[in-house]
Amino acid sequence: MKAIAVQPGAGVPEIVERPVPEPAPGEALVRICRVGVDGTDYEVIEGSHGGVPAGDDRLVLGHEAVGVVEDANGTGLEEGQYVVPTVRRPPAGVETNDYFERGEPDMAPEGEYVERGIVGAHGFMAEYITSPADCLVPIPAELAAWGFLVEPISITEKALEHAYATRSAFDWQPESALVLGNGSLGLLTVAMFTETLGYERVYCLGRRDRPDPSIDIIERLGATYIDSRETPLAEIPDAYEPMDLVYEATGYAKHAFESVDALAPNGVAALLGVPGDWSFEIDGGRLHRELVLHNKAIVGSVNSNRGHFEAAIDTLAALPEGVLEAIVTGVYGLEEVDLAFPKATASVPAGHGATAAPNDDTPIKTAVEFTDI
Amino acid sequence: MKAIAVQPGAGVPEIVERPVPEPAPGEALVRICRVGVDGTDYEVIEGSHGGVPAGDDRLVLGHEAVGVVEDANGTGLEEGQYVVPTVRRPPAGVETNDYFERGEPDMAPEGEYVERGIVGAHGFMAEYITSPADCLVPIPAELAAWGFLVEPISITEKALEHAYATRSAFDWQPESALVLGNGSLGLLTVAMFTETLGYERVYCLGRRDRPDPSIDIIERLGATYIDSRETPLAEIPDAYEPMDLVYEATGYAKHAFESVDALAPNGVAALLGVPGDWSFEIDGGRLHRELVLHNKAIVGSVNSNRGHFEAAIDTLAALPEGVLEAIVTGVYGLEEVDLAFPKATASVPAGHGATAAPNDDTPIKTAVEFTDI
Numbered sequence: 029m030k031a032i033a034v035q036p037g038a039g040v041p042e043i044v045e046r047p048v049p050e051p052a053p054g055e056a057l058v059r060i061c062r063v064g065v066d067g068t069d070y071e072v073i074e075g076s077h078g079g080v081p082a083g084d085d086r087l088v089l090g091h092e093a094v095g096v097v098e099d100a101n102g103t104g105l106e107e108g109q110y111v112v113p114t115v116r117r118p119p120a121g122v123e124t125n126d127y128f129e130r131g132e133p134d135m136a137p138e139g140e141y142v143e144r145g146i147v148g149a150h151g152f153m154a155e156y157i158t159s160p161a162d163c164l165v166p167i168p169a170e171l172a173a174w175g176f177l178v179e180p181i182s183i184t185e186k187a188l189e190h191a192y193a194t195r196s197a198f199d200w201q202p203e204s205a206l207v208l209g210n211g212s213l214g215l216l217t218v219a220m221f222t223e224t225l226g227y228e229r230v231y232c233l234g235r236r237d238r239p240d241p242s243i244d245i246i247e248r249l250g251a252t253y254i255d256s257r258e259t260p261l262a263e264i265p266d267a268y269e270p271m272d273l274v275y276e277a278t279g280y281a282k283h284a285f286e287s288v289d290a291l292a293p294n295g296v297a298a299l300l301g302v303p304g305d306w307s308f309e310i311d312g313g314r315l316h317r318e319l320v321l322h323n324k325a326i327v328g329s330v331n332s333n334r335g336h337f338e339a340a341i342d343t344l345a346a347l348p349e350g351v352l353e354a355i356v357t358g359v360y361g362l363e364e365v366d367l368a369f370p371k372a373t374a375s376v377p378a379g380h381g382a383t384a385a386p387n388d389d390t391p392i393k394t395a396v397e398f399t400d401i
Numbered sequence: 402m403k404a405i406a407v408q409p410g411a412g413v414p415e416i417v418e419r420p421v422p423e424p425a426p427g428e429a430l431v432r433i434c435r436v437g438v439d440g441t442d443y444e445v446i447e448g449s450h451g452g453v454p455a456g457d458d459r460l461v462l463g464h465e466a467v468g469v470v471e472d473a474n475g476t477g478l479e480e481g482q483y484v485v486p487t488v489r490r491p492p493a494g495v496e497t498n499d500y501f502e503r504g505e506p507d508m509a510p511e512g513e514y515v516e517r518g519i520v521g522a523h524g525f526m527a528e529y530i531t532s533p534a535d536c537l538v539p540i541p542a543e544l545a546a547w548g549f550l551v552e553p554i555s556i557t558e559k560a561l562e563h564a565y566a567t568r569s570a571f572d573w574q575p576e577s578a579l580v581l582g583n584g585s586l587g588l589l590t591v592a593m594f595t596e597t598l599g600y601e602r603v604y605c606l607g608r609r610d611r612p613d614p615s616i617d618i619i620e621r622l623g624a625t626y627i628d629s630r631e632t633p634l635a636e637i638p639d640a641y642e643p644m645d646l647v648y649e650a651t652g653y654a655k656h657a658f659e660s661v662d663a664l665a666p667n668g669v670a671a672l673l674g675v676p677g678d679w680s681f682e683i684d685g686g687r688l689h690r691e692l693v694l695h696n697k698a699i700v701g702s703v704n705s706n707r708g709h710f711e712a713a714i715d716t717l718a719a720l721p722e723g724v725l726e727a728i729v730t731g732v733y734g735l736e737e738v739d740l741a742f743p744k745a746t747a748s749v750p751a752g753h754g755a756t757a758a759p760n761d762d763t764p765i766k767t768a769v770e771f772t773d774i
Contacts, residue, residue, distance in 0.1 A: 193568070195566070199505060281686040308683070309682045309683075310681070311679065312657065313679030316672060317676055320674065320702065324701050325563075325700040327567060
């Protein structure tokens with residue numbers, strides 16, 4: 029079968045031949061339909077993140093997938109059922125551990141998991157995969173075409189579950205939310221705030237000039253685009269309003285700290301970016317005082333578990349199809365796989381500057397299609 | 402009647418004559434027994450925090466009190482009942498607001514409250530006070546002698562309630578806790594971790610040489626004293642272990658950020674200090690990444706509400722009396738009030754250096770006694 033793999037650091041993915049995998053007991057064989065491409069894939073391609081499984085020189089990419097059960101293998105799944113695979117698995121040679129036993133692999137620390145398509149385990153960009161049945165989340169056929177968005181939405185489901193948890197000791201009624209970053213995850217999150225979470229006022233910070241398709245999506249959702257070059261994060265409370273919730277999806281480390289200033293009293297900042305080392309000066313006294321005197325919280329969040337995937341499928345069903353169509357700018361077959369990785373050969377600014385996307389026609393969200401849905 | 406008041410910035414409190422207050426409808430008249438002295442009182446005395454009520458030139462001090470109902474005034478309280486008053490009240494001229502209506506004045510932002518004995522309202526260091534009955538929390542007579550510790554314990558009850566809330570979206574089973582600061586609040590919190598919260602391993606960071614009574618208390622509780630001059634906060638995970646919970650009670654702003662490094666995966670840092678402005682460099686990229694990849698949280702917490710006072714009374718009942726006796730180094734009548742404010746005339750290091758207490762015989766916790774219990 030064909031798969032899309034990468035030698036970490038090679039800069040571009042390649043199509044490779046691999047044997048169709050055999051499901052072990054408890055596993056099903058899944059025929060892959062579509063697999064999304066995201067920033068983590070580029071980090072793996074560039075070699076700045078992730079790693080190949082022991083004994084292999086290439087990693088099969090892909091962690092945002094939807095497929096169809098080809099051989100249920102006695103697992104109780106139904107053949108023909110569309111499914112979305114979760115990403116984390118126990119480390120090689122380990123059957124399970126406390127985190128997986130509890131259904132919370134997203135809370136496992138480094139060393140206690142591998143991530144399919146990212147680190148230590150092959151991903152989903154292949155014609156077939158096998159997976160333990162309990163890592164395959166059924167999705168209705170009518171949503172299957174968008175099923176590769178379930179994993180990124182699940183990331184936000186988890187981050188917001190944790191952000192809300194931080195505010196659960198009192199009566200919190202958030203009305204304003206600010207999303208930092210207008211990439212595909214930021215845009216999906218803006219859509220969740222406006223369409224499913226009932227926020228009255230939603231803002232999205234980016235660094236793009238108009239006209240720009242991501243700004244169009246933000247405004248179509250009734251949200252407000254803020255250009256960080258005109259209004260830096262810390263000035264947003266004065267220029268717009270203090271925010272009950274800040275969702276950071278830029279990987280720009282100063283945002284983690286400036287978010288404290290952007291928050292309203294009793295607000296929470298959810299951090300999702302994974303920046304490299306970067307030292308800079310902050311007014312730590314003021315930020316510390318502000319966190320305390322206004323009961324603010326910061327919560328970091330990574331990955332997601334099966335419950336978040338299930339919530340994400342409900343969310344996906346509630347998002348307007350027109351918005352999904354605008355966010356997904358291209359789904360490409362193997363014969364034009366280069367189009368699915370438009371940044372793979374370009375020189376991408378690494379590290380801090382994740383919001384400094386150039387003002388061009390860079391697609392927002394792409395996917396690879398292995399089988400028609 | 403006699404009261405202890407201060408002209409903010411005067412550097413020392415003074416005994417003043419005030420009329421015995423008359424309870425308004427819904428208020429009770431309380432005869433004050435004991436009032437604790439804490440760091441906030443010194444900030445008010447120095448003039449770095451707080452403020453007098455409009456129309457007055459002095460503020461009656463005191464926010465950690467226990468008294469006895471002298472005139473229930475038809476409120477439903479019983480005369481002779483010991484009570485602890487809560488601290489926040491609606492601003493002058495305002496009957497109530499959403500925060501008070503919900504029983505969550507501790508979540509009110511600046512401008513939506515006054516604090517008795519701290520900012521905008523006279524405190525409890527007087528022979529008599531009046532208070533709305535619902536701001537008077539009954540305490541059993543056998544605990545009344547320690548009742549002035551209920552307010553500081555309630556501060557920790559709230560901070561820990563919020564810290565636990567941040568970890569409520571998953572199965573969190575904390576075993577290790579680190580308290581930053583070995584002042585009276587830090588010591589009470591160490592006692593809560595070891596005596597009522599079931600932590601297996603508790604540490605307390607300070608800057609004092611042995612022999613020192615606060616170190617004795619820490620060790621008597623089965624906790625481990627860590628000298629920050631030998632083991633800075635960020636090195637504690639290697640030297641001891643990463644911490645599930647860090648509780649900051651130093652007001653030392655670097656601690657707010659270094660706590661992230663001291664935390665175990667999925668840990669939470671509760672911040673309580675109120676530092677002044679202070680700019681310094683951090684590796685913000687690493688801290689941001691660490692928060693995200695290990696699902697860590699930071700939560701600021703200020704003040705407490707009636708529910709936290711009630712929880713604090715239960716906690717107080719569970720703490721060993723010997724520990725309370727060791728923490729409370731002196732209870733003084735008005736005739737020796739100077740002894741209750743041992744730092745009031747000394748030159749106190751302001752701002753960042755709150756942990757840099759000199760290695761001397763400075764009392765740990767003092768109180769003023771107005772009436773025998």
